[in-house]
Amino acid sequence: MAWTREDMAARAALELQDGFYVNLGIGIPTLVANYIPDGMSVTLQSENGMLGMGPFPFEGEADADLINAGKQTITELAQSSYFSSSDSFAMIRGGHINLSILGGMQVAENGDLANWMVPGKMVKGMGGAMDLVAGVRRVVVVMDHCEKTGAPKVLKRCNLPLTGAGVVDLLITDLGVFEIDRKVGGMRLTALATGVSLDEITAKTEAEFVVAL
Amino acid sequence: MAWTREDMAARAALELQDGFYVNLGIGIPTLVANYIPDGMSVTLQSENGMLGMGPFPFEGEADADLINAGKQTITELAQSSYFSSSDSFAMIRGGHINLSILGGMQVAENGDLANWMVPGKMVKGMGGAMDLVAGVRRVVVVMDHCEKTGAPKVLKRCNLPLTGAGVVDLLITDLGVFEIDRKVGGMRLTALATGVSLDEITAKTEAEFVVAL
Amino acid sequence: MVQKVHADAEAALAGLLFDGMTVMAGGFGLCGIPENLIAAMRLAGVRDLTVISNNCGIDGFGLGILLESGQIKKMISSYVGENKLFEKLYLSGELELEFNPQGTLAERIRAGGAGIPAFFTKTGVGTLVSEGKEIRNFDGDDYVMERGLVADLSIIKAWKGDTEGNLIYRKTARNFNPMMATAGKACVVEVEHLVESGQLDPDHIHTPGIYVDRIIAGARFEKRIERVTTRPRDTAPGKEAV
C-alpha cells in the first residue's frame, strides 16, 4: 500500500493558499491543479511566459501559440497575461512566485535536489528547474520514494548532478511527507502514506530523519 | 562673428544619416530636428521611453501623458513606440542608438565631458546623460566655446565633475568643429565658424589641437 | 478570495507605512506619478522617508509636497532640475541625495525586482558615480558594478488596471512604473480606469497582476504638465519645432 499519483497531488495541494501564484512542474505536479479547493484563488504560472494558465482546450481548439512549459496546448483565463522569457524568469528569480511544485530524481536530507540528468545516459536539460528552485519562495518536490529497482531516492547526499543545493522545503513521496530545514539541513517525517509503516519508510530511506508524526 | 545657435544645430545635422536612431539633448541639440534633410528618415528617441518623437502638439492638444525628456509636451508619429525606462536605457546602454547630440559645460582634449553639476553652486543631476555618452555609438557635443566670462570651456582637462570619461567624438562650438579621438585622445580642428580666424579660436581654446581644416 | 481592490488611497496604504521606510515612486517629472497615493502619504505623516524616484516633483506638486512637509530624509534620483526646493535642501545639506544616472537607476530597480543583486555597466565609469565601487574590465572595456535596489513599498500609477492587478500604462507615463512595481516588498497602484478581470487583452498587459498587492481607482487626477509646449495651428506638420 502507498499513495497513488492522485493521492500525492492531493497532498501537495494542501500547500496552496488563497491568492498564491504557483508554478507546477511536469508530471504529478500538473495534477495538483485538479485539487485546488473551491473558492480558493490560485494563479498558475507557466515559465515560458504566462500567468493565469487555464485548462486544456476543447478538441479542435488547440492554438499553436498557446502552450505551457511542458509544450502542451492550454487555454487562457480572464486574468491571464503574457510576457517574455526574461520577464518570466525575472518574476521567478525575484521571489514573486509563492510556491513551486516539481518532480525529482533524488532529494537529500540537506535539501539538495537532482532532477535533470544522468551523466552518460539521459540528458533532458534543466529547463527552468534550476531557476525555479533557486528563486521561488517555497519549493515542494513530489516523487516516488524509490527507483523501480528499489534503490533509494531519498538520500544522505545526491549522487546525480544537482538542480539546486539546499533548495527543497517539503518532499512528498508515495510513502510519506518530509519537511526539510534547508538552512540548517535535516529532515522531519511528518506524515505516512496510507498503509505505510514507520519501519517500511525507514527501511526504504537512506537519509537520516526525525520522526514527527 | 561666430555661429548662431541655429548655425550650430545645422552643422550638427550633418552628422545624421538615413535610417539613424538619434537622441537629442535639451537646448541647441533639440533644434537639430529642424535640419533633418528632406527624404532622410531619422527616428528620434526620448530616453523617458519613446521612439519616433513627433513635433510639439497644436495649441490645446497637449497630452500630460506624452512628454519628452525635457518635460515638453510632444506628439507621436506613425512609427512611434513606447517603453519603460529600463527598456529605454537598455536600448541606449546596449549601443542601439546611432547618435547622441547633447550640450556641455566643458569638453577636454581626451574626450572627457562635464555637463551635470558645479559643486556647491548648481546641481541639476546627470539625468540620462551619463548613460547616453557611455552607451551611444557616436557622441556629439554642441556648446558655446567659452563661458560668458570668457573663460575657456574647451580644456586640457575638465575641472568640473565628469559626465563621461573619453566619450566625445565630435565637438561643435560657436567658433568651430573639433574631432576627438577618444581612444587615443587628441583633438583635430576640422572647421572654423563663419568669420572666425584660426588665431581667435586658438586664443580661446585651452586644449591642444591639431589643425586639419 | 484575496481582494486587491481598495476603496481609496488611504485604505490602500493602511498598515504599509512606517517611519524610516524606503519608498519607490513611479513617474518622470510629473508624468505618470501616483498623485493620489503621494497625497495620502502626506496626510499619513510618515517621516524619515528614503524615496527612490527619478525626480522629486515640483514645488507644491507630486513628491514636492513631501519635501515641503519635511517627510523625506533622503532621495535616490537622477535629476533635480525642476525643483528649486529640492536643489536648495540638497545644497544646504538638509537633504541627503544619492545621484544615480537615469539608466543605472532604472536598471538597479529592474535588477532588484528580478533577483539580481548586482550587475556591471559602462555608465559612470571614470566619474563621481563610480567612486568606491568595483571596476572590472570585460573584453577590453571598464565597467562599474552597481547593486540591485528594492524598497519597502512601491507606489505606482497606471492608466488601466483590472481587479487582478494587471496594468496597462499610457504613452510616456509608463517610464519607471513597471520596474518599480516589481521591486517593492509591497506594491500599491492607482489607475485612471479600474476594470473587471478579463477586460484587458492579455497580450497588452505591461505589468502582470502578480506584482500588484493593492489597487485603487484614483479619486482625482490633476495630471499637471510642467512645460506645455505647443505650435500654432498654421505651422506645417512634420519635423519643424520638435
Next chain:
Amino acid sequence: MVQKVHADAEAALAGLLFDGMTVMAGGFGLCGIPENLIAAMRLAGVRDLTVISNNCGIDGFGLGILLESGQIKKMISSYVGENKLFEKLYLSGELELEFNPQGTLAERIRAGGAGIPAFFTKTGVGTLVSEGKEIRNFDGDDYVMERGLVADLSIIKAWKGDTEGNLIYRKTARNFNPMMATAGKACVVEVEHLVESGQLDPDHIHTPGIYVDRIIAGARFEKRIERVTTRPRDTAPGKEAV
C-alpha cells in the same frame, strides 16, 4: 529611405550568413520559432554554427533540420528533451552543448542586448552550472556571475510587424523572441502579418523597430504543435484537467 522589408527569407538573410557564425533563434519548443528563416538557413548551407536557442526543435522540424544537415557545431540551450537526435549527438560527443538554466539563458541574452557584460544570479549556485565561475556573497547569499550573450545574427518570429520593424507577439509565442531581437548584431524577423507603419498601437508594441534590421512576411507558417492536449467537450470548464 532605408528599406527594412524584404521579399522573402532568402533575400532577408543575403549577406548576413557566414560559416562559424553565432545565431540566436527565438522560440520555445516549436512555439514562436522563425520557421521560414530556419528553412532558408538550411538551404543556404551555412556551416559550423553556434546556435543559441532554448531548444533545438524536433526531429525534422524547426532547428532540428539544421541538426540533421550537420550545420550546427554547438548549441547553447536549456532543454534537449523532445529531440532524440539532439540527445544522441550530444551523448556521442558529436555536438557541443552548453547547458544554461532557462532563466539564466534568457537573462544573459537580455543583458547582451542591454550592454550589461555580466550579472549575478542565485540560479545554479552549487551545481555544475556554476563550476569555474565566480561565486560571490551578497547580503548573506551566494550568487554566481553570468556573462551577457550576443550573436552575429538573431532570427525572430513575431505575429504582427510593421514596415518600420515594430513587432507584436501573440500569446506564449513571445518567449525568447523579444530579448533575442536586442542581442543580435543583425536581427531578421518573420511575421504572420506585415502591416504599414502606423497600424500598430504604440502602447502595444513589444519590440521597437530600432532592433529590427530586416523583416519579411513569412511565406508559409506550418506552426506545428508538439503535444496537442485537449479535453472532451463534456468536461466541465474550470480547473479540471489543467
